[in-house]
Amino acid sequence: ALEEDLTENYPKYxxxxxxxxxxxxxxxxxxxxxxxxxxxxKDKAVRKAMVQGIYRKSIVEKxxxxxxxxxDVPISPVSWLSDGKGITYGYSKIEAQNLLKAAGFADSNNxxxxxxxxxxxxxxxxxxxxxxxxNDYRKKAAEEIKRYLGEIGFAVxxxxxSFADLKAALDLKEFDAALxxxxxxxxxxxxxxxxxxxxxxxxxxxxxxxPDLDVLLQQAYTAMDNDSxxxxxxxxxxxxREEVPCIxxxxxxxxxxxxxxxxxxxxxxxxxxxxxxxxxxxxENRQ
Numbered sequence: 001a002l003e004e005d006l007t008e009n010y011p012k013y014x015x016x017x018x019x020x021x022x023x024x025x026x027x028x029x030x031x032x033x034x035x036x037x038x039x040x041x042k043d044k045a046v047r048k049a050m051v052q053g054i055y056r057k058s059i060v061e062k063x064x065x066x067x068x069x070x071x072d073v074p075i076s077p078v079s080w081l082s083d084g085k086g087i088t089y090g091y092s093k094i095e096a097q098n099l100l101k102a103a104g105f106a107d108s109n110n111x112x113x114x115x116x117x118x119x120x121x122x123x124x125x126x127x128x129x130x131x132x133x134x135n136d137y138r139k140k141a142a143e144e145i146k147r148y149l150g151e152i153g154f155a156v157x158x159x160x161x162s163f164a165d166l167k168a169a170l171d172l173k174e175f176d177a178a179l180x181x182x183x184x185x186x187x188x189x190x191x192x193x194x195x196x197x198x199x200x201x202x203x204x205x206x207x208x209x210x211p212d213l214d215v216l217l218q219q220a221y222t223a224m225d226n227d228s229x230x231x232x233x234x235x236x237x238x239x240x241r242e243e244v245p246c247i248x249x250x251x252x253x254x255x256x257x258x259x260x261x262x263x264x265x266x267x268x269x270x271x272x273x274x275x276x277x278x279x280x281x282x283x284e285n286r287q
Contacts, residue, residue, distance in 0.1 A: 059144055
């Protein structure tokens with residue numbers, strides 16, 4: 001049995017005659033990190049317009065061969081902590097444009113880029129999107145995101161860096177936005193990325209701060225029983241859906257590739273792809 005990332009290898013395995021592939025959702029979460037020191041991202045309307053202006057399902061189909069599940073929250077859709085609501089922000093160019101218009105953005109100089117004035121300061125929907133070059137899909141997805149956001153009035157410059165340079169830019173908080181991924185822990189604790197206390201330590205390199213979310217993350221961390229933990233996580237997801245702290249994209253899927261003579265209860269999952277291996281067997285006539 002073989003555990004496979006599906007982006008590159010899936011086609012060759014799915015066409016083989018003597019194997020079965022068992023797909024499962026991983027804890028690998030792709031998203032666009034925003035730097036809250038950049039004033040345009042502080043406006044929730046801008047963040048909501050971004051999430052509605054990017055056709056996430058199309059990116060999954062085109063560059064991940066359909067092997068990912070679009071998400072609005074950094075909680076795995078197959079986790080017991082998921083609120084089960086799936087996608088609440090569908091792709092809508094018109095909705096995204098309306099949000100920006102209502103927030104006071106307009107293209108007053110006809111250059112295709114929206115701007116507004118806030119207390120004497122001109123804000124333009126212009127930013128640089130960083131990503132890393134070790135990942136072919138990311139480079140393509142970043143260009144696609146640039147195109148989608150361009151259609152609703154953003155000017156996005158894509159910059160592809162080595163992994164080391166990207167990490168340095170994030171650590172120094174010298175970035176506007178970055179297309180990256182986290183392999184989240186199975187505990188689903190998100191404090192490291194979103195709690196105010198982690199801004200100075202650098203793990204919350206987005207510098208995102210929300211007192212209500214801080215309280216919920218702390219409660220989730222100390223919850224004593226599953227019922228209260230699930231209730232708190234539902235409120236965390238509600239906050240994520242309302243506030244859009246980052247632009248959630250999707251959770252990747254992987255596959256276990258097993259020779260077809262292997263039978264049994266083959267149910268891989270993110271925590272342990274081989275969890276049910278004790279029940280696998282090869283029938284006598286195939287041995």
